[in-house]
Amino acid sequence: MEPVFALGLHVSRAAGNLVAQIYNQLSKAILQGRLAAGTAIPSSRLLAMHLNVSRNTVLQAYARLHSEGLLISHAGSKTLVADVTTTLLTSATASNLVTGIIPLWQNTTLFAQPGPSPITFNFSIGLADTTLFPFESWRRAINRQYRKMETRSMEPGHPAGQPLLRKMIAKFISQSRAVSCNPENIFICSGAQQAYVLLAQLFIKPGETGFAIESPGYPMARRAFAAAGARVFDVPVDEEGLIVDAIPPEVKIVFVTPTHQFPTSVPMSIARRTALLKLAKQRDMIIIEDDYDSEFRIGSQPIDALQTLDSEGRVFYVGTFSKCMFFDIRTGFIAAPEWAIPFLASARQAQDWRNPLVTQLALAEFMQNGELRRHISRMNRVYEQRYNAIVAAVNKYARGMLTPGIIRAGVHLTLNLHQDYPAQEACANALQQGIKIHCGNEFSVTDKIPNQLMLGLGRIAQNNIDHAIKQLVSCIVENK
């Protein structure tokens, strides 16, 4: 039978240009392979009758298909569908096109989805305990903002963030972290990760700019700067934090986590802090301070931000609400010198414009009402209890094998492991027993890694801790 009938070709005078309608349907069918190469198409007379249009209309459509190589004339008078066979590109065939930075990372599965094995005791790091978050009052704040928004057309917000939120954040970090800043220094972004991306856009000249990061260190910060084309230098860390003397002279940007080194947890000593600031001045460097998890203090020795000591405006301070609120809020910030704000705004617009207004204003309200502060102090007690329970259980079950690291802040702790027990093996064996823990190997590009375990405090129930540590210790010992 005539293939056109099978294809259900149809035209409508109401839909305008008949030639175009016929042409469009046929060309699509040919290109999509629904009309196979070599198929004879009906004569113009027959199709015109079938569609109840003039023969000239069909001829015009056919002529266009001819001119585009979709139809070919066969010996005799037959018209056939041309061979436009194409095959879908695959990753392999497209490989010469995928030349961006991304392919380099294909084999790194960071922060992978949970695997099939069931987790009984979850010491995952980087996750807050959201079961204790006051979602009801958060929802009220969100609803209030939406209701305000309904009454008027939404105007474009400023890429640096809404003024009230900038003000609240400046106040918050001035008070809790002794960061010296005004609302004009605060730049709102979608989280710490985007902060790295934006700062890289400001400071990294691809293939040229030297960038130093702690090793072991936070791999996603490393990745953001590497993606921007930075020459990355991995600078070792010891029990005082980043070894400042080891920063190579090519470096112009230094990334540090002074409050709570990631992943070793050590606070950077005051000597190193002043040495780093001094070196920054000497060599004209910029410092990026990631002050993650610093809201949660452990022990009685609070430690200020590095930015507090900076009198030149060389420190760009990065913070996030992922832990003290919840990850889904997708809100973070940079406390930056005022001159840098328009640069950051320009970079942000080209990335994804700005944060949602509703979330920004709801968060500002939440901070203004003191709700954030109340939640943080509640969670501070919760996390400190968990921390203390882990330390107690470690001292009870694993003396000589595991030693808790020095820690002053955060939502995870480190346990130094006796050299007889390699941390990587301990992690793998623990996972087999349903215990999710981490080790430094996940966060280092070099082999010189302290033999440490890392235990997150966000997902483990207080009353499970003793049992979990007991089981962890026994599975490390057994698999030795």
Place this chain on the structure above:
Amino acid sequence: MEPVFALGLHVSRAAGNLVAQIYNQLSKAILQGRLAAGTAIPSSRLLAMHLNVSRNTVLQAYARLHSEGLLISHAGSKTLVADVTTTLLTSATASNLVTGIIPLWQNTTLFAQPGPSPITFNFSIGLADTTLFPFESWRRAINRQYRKMETRSMEPGHPAGQPLLRKMIAKFISQSRAVSCNPENIFICSGAQQAYVLLAQLFIKPGETGFAIESPGYPMARRAFAAAGARVFDVPVDEEGLIVDAIPPEVKIVFVTPTHQFPTSVPMSIARRTALLKLAKQRDMIIIEDDYDSEFRIGSQPIDALQTLDSEGRVFYVGTFSKCMFFDIRTGFIAAPEWAIPFLASARQAQDWRNPLVTQLALAEFMQNGELRRHISRMNRVYEQRYNAIVAAVNKYARGMLTPGIIRAGVHLTLNLHQDYPAQEACANALQQGIKIHCGNEFSVTDKIPNQLMLGLGRIAQNNIDHAIKQLVSCIVENK
């Protein structure tokens, strides 16, 4: 008097290491300038007495401050605060550090905040009319998702997006835009702008990869690819859309807006579409189709997506919910070949991880319930009425001076202006009279721009249109 007293130095045995406490407070005071250079500090004996600590404790703290150059010994026995005077970096002094891509854009003020002059008639482009959006049921959807989230800890979501939303989007664009795709082809991101950034990360090798974009064209797409280091080629547009023959051989990635060329509004002809796909095959190119505003059809001739004709998987289709929902939702997507999804996921994680789960799931619900479809068809009528009213008013007041462009979709229209009236002047004069309109000069890097005005449909009330166009025409004529 002794400066230490004025500084309110204090120590606490409960807070641990006394040497560190003294050292920390003094070093901070010196670095922050609260202890001026040259100030004599109290003798160790005096301070020890004042703080009620051993003299040795104070001596240790002083020794450390000495070793770090914060204190100097003066002739005699006096110890003075060293000169650590620093001055804040300024944009000028930091200019040798700001070497990233951003400074290049400092002088371009795209999509600036509204200026001081009052706008009576707002024909701004790129903005949806949110006053008619069903925010009440949207809020209900958001609340439902938050309530679900409260009952359990939030797990990390997949960077490609939540499965239900991917399914709903695949269904939506298959039906409304004839885009051939499955849920596995959908990658969720924060909007069209982020889609460009991610695709640039996949395909652009800095300094090498050739990238073609329509001229005039969408400047923020151009910026995203330029930022990634693409060699940008601006390819002219005529009344059939992108001039495919003018794409230089170096080009590997082509960016097009076939449904509704930005900013000229012309739909790309079928001939050009097939020519572009053919050329892409010949030269092994990737095509990025930005199908913005295509949900809103104008007239009776709907036009399919370019992706529909693509049988090789060379077209990456970009869509957004900024117009059919509202900008603040910060949600867009790429319909991509399945092999590309892991690359995009890897790129997304390094940018900002993922979209908020709550928004994703609320949007999926909104689509599943048919609410999005109902809102779109309502707004389609609203925008088409506004479009028709503008065309009617133009024909009434500006025959021979303004001619409406061909348009089949979108939330803005173009008016071709008689050559006697330069569009840029018309825009400036209109703004002085409180009428906000746009012209092609804002969106082109070359001088070859059609003499066109652009009028957005999102912020102008139906019953103001006749008067607004009348006034627009008179102010163009008067200022001639």
